[in-house]
Amino acid sequence: KPTEAPERKIRDLIFFVDLKLFNSDLHLNFFRFAHGDLSLLFAFSFDLSFVSFGFSEIRFTEIRSDDRAIIPFDEFGFTHSGLLKLNVSQIALSNPDPDLDFSKVGFFLCTPDAWMHVLQQLEDREVTCVLNSDLVKVVFNFKSLNGKSNFDTVYKESDADQYTLVFANCLSQVKVSMNVRSAMYNLDGKKNTRDYLSAGRTILPRVYFLLSLIYFTLAGVWIYVLYKKRLTVFRIHFFMLAVVILKAFNLVCEAEDKSYIKRTGTAHGWDVLFYIFSFLKGITLFTLIVLIGTGWSFLKPYLQDKEKKVLMIVIPLQVVANIAQVVIDETGPFAQDWIAWKQVFLLVDVVCCCAVLFPIVWSIKNLREAARTDGKAAVNLMKLTLFRQYYIVVICYIYFTRVVVYALETITSYKYLWTSVVAGELATLAFYVFTGYKFKPEAHNPYFVIDDEEEEAAAEQLKLEDEFEL
Structure with missing residues (x-):
């Protein structure tokens, strides 16, 4: 007092x-x-x-x-x-x-x-x-x-x-x-x-460059998968490829940005490229999560009005978030409006993370209802299980990269601040790999190749299973 x-x-x-x-x-x-x-x-x-x-x-x-x-x-x-x-x-x-x-x-x-x-x-x-x-x-x-x-x-x-x-x-x-x-x-x-890099961040250029090589390798593997199973490829799979490539270029630019800062104290224009690819990567990633959550392309050829509204909310918010991030990075706490921009960034990021969950919830609800009414219990049960898994993984990814990584940065000595960056990037890499593996194109689509015994077993499981609670 x-x-x-x-x-x-x-x-x-x-x-x-x-x-x-x-x-x-x-x-x-x-x-x-x-x-x-x-x-x-x-x-x-x-x-x-x-x-x-x-x-x-x-x-x-x-x-x-x-x-x-x-x-x-x-x-x-x-x-x-x-x-x-x-x-x-x-x-x-x-x-x-x-x-x-x-x-x-x-x-x-x-x-x-x-x-x-x-x-x-x-x-x-x-x-x-x-x-x-x-x-x-x-x-x-x-x-x-x-x-x-x-x-x-x-x-x-x-x-x-x-x-x-x-x-x-x-x-x-x-x-x-x-x-x-x-x-x-x-x-x-x-x-x-x-x-010119802080003692705990001097290793970051090498970390980002190594991660970019991993993502370029993933992009090559994904292109090979799309070519081998080109008869069952949907538009969403090409969108996933674009996200991986943008992430790889984003890491390359960040590696060069940090490398020039380390040697000279200035970014020499690499920060501009980094912001551009970071902007594109952020928009495409959130859009991809929404599209997968709706089942677009591989389950249905179009989006409903409420799903389009989610995209209409997420994309402009990502634009605002990237503008706020540029202002935060390029100014600093000495700027009198730095606090306001930081709060805008945090608020927009939270809203985007929440918004992308709604399409997944809607898909789970629709599949649950369809499994009880259309007589294809096994098919819908497999879809339902997959969307449940994806919902949980998205929640874990958001929680880890927004909370756990922050906590790690807070408790870690300044000499090892790079560990929080590595933890966040590894979590992102695991999320990309999980998404690609679960939603990869299949020559024999497990959604539709179901025998009678599997369908009966699935129907019994649906009768015994409790209502899925979020």
Whole structure:
């Protein structure tokens, strides 16, 4: 609870950071606190769907008339040979009064664990400004400007850990405008080269490239299957091939994107191709799940109106989700609208994941009713079983990639953040393989080649089976 101080102005701040709270890894969405002479004010909001920001390339940022007390920039995992290059130009202060203590304005590095102790120091009034804490590593404070409007500094970090570059302004009457160019990297001792990827992500280019080779191999296998069983191929099978190929190209572009960032700090245009293929892959994947769920092409040649409405919802939402993802990746937590875009992305992603389940549920319901009325119990039972399995697998895939992978990223040390990426990609690969195997073209379609004994057994099973509950 805040100390009652009606005569004082409480300024709200927003700062995103990963915290370990009471030995439990909890992801803090945001908190507000007062600075200066004010007591600490907490307002926690936990969101298990929120992912931590992790930008590592050279970044140029424009800050204009900003009075936020805390502006987080980039998060980076340093090794024992880490460096931060900070170039700040066109600095303009709304109140350049020389009597003000500008040592309370500047940049600092802080680990997630240390930040929790800094908050405690502020609450206990051991310090009146974040920059006065001995737990943060001050990179530069504005007292050293001496009337200049720019500065360049290089900060060497020998303590291996995950750090966040933060700008602090403990002077409530001062608004700051500036251009900030930040570059964080690790030095490779053997080759004496720069690595602009965080310590836990430096292996990702090789991971993505290896996965792309696996998907290209899958595409080749699928083409061979379609050729061998071309007499029983449906349009949905070609759509599945397109999804696999787009996924493979998406991984290639992501591998090149991360590879260029690793060596130079910038993407050199590969990020544009990555966004394009990511956009196409996202739309086609969700559309494929909807089409398979409806039984389009291999069970029925057309879509019902309600199924078309699902597609009309999913596709535009995927467009919005990809736009939000681009904004999130290309800006950062320093942008004042970054929070809103992040929330839009999470909301749209959840809605899409829920929407694609409805066609599968409708198909299960229709097959259940058909199995009891049309006399083809065995045929419909096999279809029903397959759609049940697919429904469960889709649920598991969504849950794993949206929740389990996030939890793994949260509890894993910064040195092994690549493991959460590998886990998510392996889950996606398993989902693709399962979908292709279960819905592959068959020369002797098991849906229609059923003898009398199997049909009677299936009919008995339907009579004894309880109603399927979702």
